[in-house]
Amino acid sequence: MTLGERIKRLRERRGWNQRELARRAQVDNAWIHRLENGERHNISLDAAKRLATTLGVSLDVLAGMHEELGRDEEEGTPAARTDAPPAAPAPPAPQRRRAIRKAAPVA
Secondary structure, three states: OOHHHHHHHHHHHOOOOHHHHHHHHOOOHHHHHHHHOOOOOOOOHHHHHHHHHHHOOOHHHHHOOOOOOOOOOOOOOHHHOOOOOOOOOOOOOOOOOOOOOOOOOOO
C-alpha cells in the first residue's frame, strides 16, 4: 500500500473529506489530493508528523512499516494495543560489588 493509499484509508475511516484533513493538518487541499492519487510520493518529516498527529497514528504506521508484519493501522504498534497483555517488568539490573580498599597504615 502506498503512502497516499494509507492516508486516504485513514482519512475515510474518520469520515473526513480531503478538505477537512487539509484544514486539520494545516496543509494545502491540492497537496492531499496529489498524495492520495499517487502524483506525489515523498513528503517532509514535518508534514508527515502533522498528518500522523491529525490522523491519530504514529509515523511508522503512516509510513507503512508494520504492513510487512501483517499489522493493520488500527492495531498500531504492540505498545499501543489495548488488548495486549501488560509486559512483564524488566528484571533488576545486577548490582556491581565495589572492592573495599583498606586504608594505608599511618606511619
